[in-house]
Amino acid sequence: xxxxxxxxxxxxxxxxxxxxxxxxxxxxxxxxxxxxxxxxxxxxxxxxxxxxxxxxxxxxxxxxxxxxxxxxxxxxxxxxxxxxxxxxxxxxxxxxxxxxxxxxxxxxxxxxxxxxxxxxxxxxxxxxxxxxxxxxxxxxxxxxxxxxxxxxxxxxxxxxxxxxxxxxxxxxxxxxxxxxxxxxxxxxxxxxxxxxxxxxxxxxxxxxxxxxxxxxxxxxxxxxxxxxxxxxxxxxxxxxxxxxxxxxxxxxxxxxxxxxxxxxxxxxxxxxxxxxxxxxxxxxxxxxxxxxxxxxxxxxxxxxxxxxxxxxxxxxxxxxxxxxxxxxxxxxxxxxxxxxxxxxxxxxxxxxxxxxxxxxxxxxxxxxxxxxxxxxxxxxxxxxxxxxxxxxxxxxxxxxxxxxxxxxxxxxxxxxxxxxxxxxxxxxxxxxxxxxx
Amino acid sequence: xxxxxxxxxxxxxxxxxxxxxxxxxxxxxxxxxxxxxxxxxxxxxxxxxxxxxxxxxxxxxxxxxxxxxxxxxxxxxxxxxxxxxxxxxxxxxxxxxxxxxxxxxxxxxxxxxxxxxxxxxxxxxxxxxxxxxxxxxxxxxxxxxxxxxxxxxxxxxxxxxxxxxxxxxxxxxxxxxxxxxxxxxxxxxxxxxxxxxxxxxxxxxxxxxxxxxxxxxxxxxxxxxxxxxxxxxxxxxxxxxxxxxxxxxxxxxxxxxxxxxxxxxxxxxxxxxxxxxxxxxxxxxxxxxxxxxxxxxxxxxxxxxxxxxxxxxxxxxxxxxxxxxxxxxxxxxxxxxxxxxxxxxxxxxxxxxxxxxxxxxxxxxxxxxxxxxxxxxxxxxxxxxxxxxxxxxxxxxxxxxxxx
Numbered sequence: 001x002x003x004x005x006x007x008x009x010x011x012x013x014x015x016x017x018x019x020x021x022x023x024x025x026x027x028x029x030x031x032x033x034x035x036x037x038x039x040x041x042x043x044x045x046x047x048x049x050x051x052x053x054x055x056x057x058x059x060x061x062x063x064x065x066x067x068x069x070x071x072x073x074x075x076x077x078x079x080x081x082x083x084x085x086x087x088x089x090x091x092x093x094x095x096x097x098x099x100x101x102x103x104x105x106x107x108x109x110x111x112x113x114x115x116x117x118x119x120x121x122x123x124x125x126x127x128x129x130x131x132x133x134x135x136x137x138x139x140x141x142x143x144x145x146x147x148x149x150x151x152x153x154x155x156x157x158x159x160x161x162x163x164x165x166x167x168x169x170x171x172x173x174x175x176x177x178x179x180x181x182x183x184x185x186x187x188x189x190x191x192x193x194x195x196x197x198x199x200x201x202x203x204x205x206x207x208x209x210x211x212x213x214x215x216x217x218x219x220x221x222x223x224x225x226x227x228x229x230x231x232x233x234x235x236x237x238x239x240x241x242x243x244x245x246x247x248x249x250x251x252x253x254x255x256x257x258x259x260x261x262x263x264x265x266x267x268x269x270x271x272x273x274x275x276x277x278x279x280x281x282x283x284x285x286x287x288x289x290x291x292x293x294x295x296x297x298x299x300x301x302x303x304x305x306x307x308x309x310x311x312x313x314x315x316x317x318x319x320x321x322x323x324x325x326x327x328x329x330x331x332x333x334x335x336x337x338x339x340x341x342x343x344x345x346x347x348x349x350x351x352x353x354x355x356x357x358x359x360x361x362x363x364x365x366x367x368x369x370x371x372x373x374x375x376x377x378x379x380x381x382x383x384x385x386x387x388x389x390x391x392x393x394x395x396x397x398x399x400x401x402x403x404x405x406x407x408x409x410x411x412x413x414x415x416x417x418x419x420x421x422x423x424x425x426x427x428x429x430x431x432x433x434x435x436x437x
Numbered sequence: 438x439x440x441x442x443x444x445x446x447x448x449x450x451x452x453x454x455x456x457x458x459x460x461x462x463x464x465x466x467x468x469x470x471x472x473x474x475x476x477x478x479x480x481x482x483x484x485x486x487x488x489x490x491x492x493x494x495x496x497x498x499x500x501x502x503x504x505x506x507x508x509x510x511x512x513x514x515x516x517x518x519x520x521x522x523x524x525x526x527x528x529x530x531x532x533x534x535x536x537x538x539x540x541x542x543x544x545x546x547x548x549x550x551x552x553x554x555x556x557x558x559x560x561x562x563x564x565x566x567x568x569x570x571x572x573x574x575x576x577x578x579x580x581x582x583x584x585x586x587x588x589x590x591x592x593x594x595x596x597x598x599x600x601x602x603x604x605x606x607x608x609x610x611x612x613x614x615x616x617x618x619x620x621x622x623x624x625x626x627x628x629x630x631x632x633x634x635x636x637x638x639x640x641x642x643x644x645x646x647x648x649x650x651x652x653x654x655x656x657x658x659x660x661x662x663x664x665x666x667x668x669x670x671x672x673x674x675x676x677x678x679x680x681x682x683x684x685x686x687x688x689x690x691x692x693x694x695x696x697x698x699x700x701x702x703x704x705x706x707x708x709x710x711x712x713x714x715x716x717x718x719x720x721x722x723x724x725x726x727x728x729x730x731x732x733x734x735x736x737x738x739x740x741x742x743x744x745x746x747x748x749x750x751x752x753x754x755x756x757x758x759x760x761x762x763x764x765x766x767x768x769x770x771x772x773x774x775x776x777x778x779x780x781x782x783x784x785x786x787x788x789x790x791x792x793x794x795x796x797x798x799x800x801x802x803x804x805x806x807x808x809x810x811x812x813x814x815x816x817x818x819x820x821x822x823x824x825x826x827x828x829x830x831x832x833x834x835x836x837x838x839x840x841x
């Protein structure tokens with residue numbers, strides 16, 4: 001029967017090509033607008049590391065000024081001080097934990113003709129790699145012993161490895177950055193968590209760094225930092241050591257805690273630590289430490305931009321307009337067929353049969369709208385890319401989930417839009433229509 | 438034309454009319470709210486930065502090895518750039534307005550740790566800063582060469598003298614008494630005194646979304662951060678020709694550093710507001726598409742109603758109605774439907790606006806948008822129904838005698 005209804009639906013669509021086209025276009029445009037914006041929102045609110053996002057916790061310690069409530073009231077700062085990062089790293093009970101910060105170095109390629117260039121760098125610890133699991137092309141991360149001994153080792157990103165070593169396995173070779181010779185221990189394959197959860201502070205949709213080096217080495221060598229730095233009071237004294245000892249926050253701190261017990265233990269440790277520090281005159285505010293997992297942290301930091309949400313709201317309303325349009329047009333179409341419906345009813349078709357038949361026709365129109373909508377979504381995303389440029393390059397990909405959603409949404413929309421017109425069509429009294437003929 | 442019979446006829450066949458009215462209402466709600474957003478974005482983009490944007494460009498210089506003598510390099514670079522023909526002036530600074538990255542500090546009029554300071558952006562500059570940025574000094578005086586010091590990466594102290602914007606002076610000393618800021622002492626880092634020696638009319642902070650965008654202070658210092666920016670102002674029309682010259686000059690004069698990020702102020706503004714500009718374009722596109730869809734919906738339903746009533750139309754024509762009578766019947770019918778739609782739309786618009794202002798950090802819409810949007814939608818409705826109405830008018834009276 002379904003095949004027969006499909007055929008009838010197709011004939012009916014063919015019989016009224018302009019009206020049908022208008023409906024397909026209305027649904028297509030509505031779906032296109034909605035899905036374009038939805039894709040951006042979906043990517044922004046995506047889970048960057050789904051298999052362990054509930055085990056990775058962003059650590060916040062409330063070391064801030066007692067007199068400065070900040071914009072959202074008394075929230076702990078989003079980064080930690082060097083003093084605290086080091087204390088935690090040394091003693092806090094976590095399965096894994098990692099401090100990191102953003103930096104930029106100047107790489108001097110071999111050969112005199114090559115000009116030096118700047119490289120985005122992340123200073124971090126050995127645990128970064130097993131915790132955040134970047135895929136390795138060659139080699140791997142460094143050992144914890146390299147952190148201890150401040151070894152000049154580096155993990156390169158794929159692109160940088162291509163630029164410097166032509167994409168070869170460069171493990172064991174040397175790159176010179178800021179006057180230091182770094183030994184390559186690993187090369188990471190294409191890796192772009194979206195959002196870039198491990199450093200939302202410096203831009204949740206920034207590109208992944210091109211090189212990773214030991215944090216301990218960067219501090220020892222006083223290598224430049226270029227990430228966000230916030231101070232509520234100035235360092236006491238001059239020079240880098242004074243800065244390290246200051247209350248300035250500039251480090252992102254993450255811990256991997258495998259279960260509630262570990263989490264509770266870690267949290268307890270943090271609270272005890274802050275109480276100890278209070279005796280030393282630090283932490284002027286009440287104890288307010290926070291451990292948020294990846295998705296909680298993304299929510300807290302509101303990584304989905306307001307603009308994207310506003311556009312989402314408007315585009316859903318847009319779809320509503322398109323659907324109202326479709327309901328009206330379907331109604332017009334079905335009411336035109338009252339004669340045909342009456343004949344079929346008189347010949348023994350039940351209301352249920354007619355209902356199914358017309359829903360199939362609505363579904364067919366929805367399918368057409370979905371396919372058109374998918375094309376328009378692709379166009380819309382290219383449009384957004386052209387408008388916003390590199391800021392959104394990580395946000396405008398269309399994956400299978402979104403494609404199926406587009407088609408599904410279109411069909412469901414058309415079926416919903418078709419409900420009322422179909423119901424009206426099945427209410428036709430055959431006698432009255434046949435008489436009028 | 439009498440609306441009475443048309444209204445009664447509509448009420449007998451409500452569904453199509455209700456659908457169109459709803460469509461018009463939702464269209465209006467989206468349209469007005471989108472325009473309201475466009476308005477506030479355009480206003481934000483129109484705020485002047487206070488600097489001579491058309492003639493300024495900047496470039497970064499980053500020293501990367503031990504031999505790099507930053508202080509000597511900066512002095513030589515500045516002398517060389519300033520000597521280029523066509524260059525009005527040049528300085529070394531940490532940032533420029535709208536660039537997105539920079540320093541901020543808090544200033545207060547009384548010393549004390551427990552006082553909440555007023556936030557301000559900080560630009561480091563020497564005595565050439567006012568001329569290079571093209572700033573307008575409205576009170577007091579410029580820095581003297583002897584005021585200018587050298588700041589290292591983690592110098593905790595601040596100079597004795599400072600220049601601030603009118604906006605910051607008003608924040609510190611009050612709307613009326615801002616001129617009294619000149620000669621007064623302000624405190625930075627809670628306790629460190631600085632004397633305000635001059636007030637400039639306007640200079641924006643690097644962050645366009647900041648609510649204290651016009652709060653800016655100039656600190657008379659060169660910086661030794663290993664990474665620095667030169668800001669160059671040229672004579673009108675000579676910027677593009679001088680940009681590569683300056684880049685080459687810097688790149689060739691010293692091999693212990695790299696130069697990068699050659700950018701004009703105009704590009705900086707474009708980048709800074711790209712989000713706003715894109716949002717405006719997207720919203721305009723949405724509005725246009727929406728009006729088109731709604732108009733097509735009106736055409737579709739009106740055509741349907743014309744074809745269904747062909748026989749009635751023929752009968753009316755046979756009974757003496759003119760073509761104009763028939764056309765105006767459909768025009769009036771649409772006017773009634775759209776009229777209900779825009780009234781409903783007005784309520785929906787206000788509701789949506791309240792919800793959006795509540796949920797997001799948006800400005801309330803301006804009320805005059807409502808009547809304008811109502812008028813626009815009524816006109817669009819009339820235009821859309823024009824075609825079907827013409828077709829209705831051309832139905833011959835003879836149709837009345839046939840069965841349809």
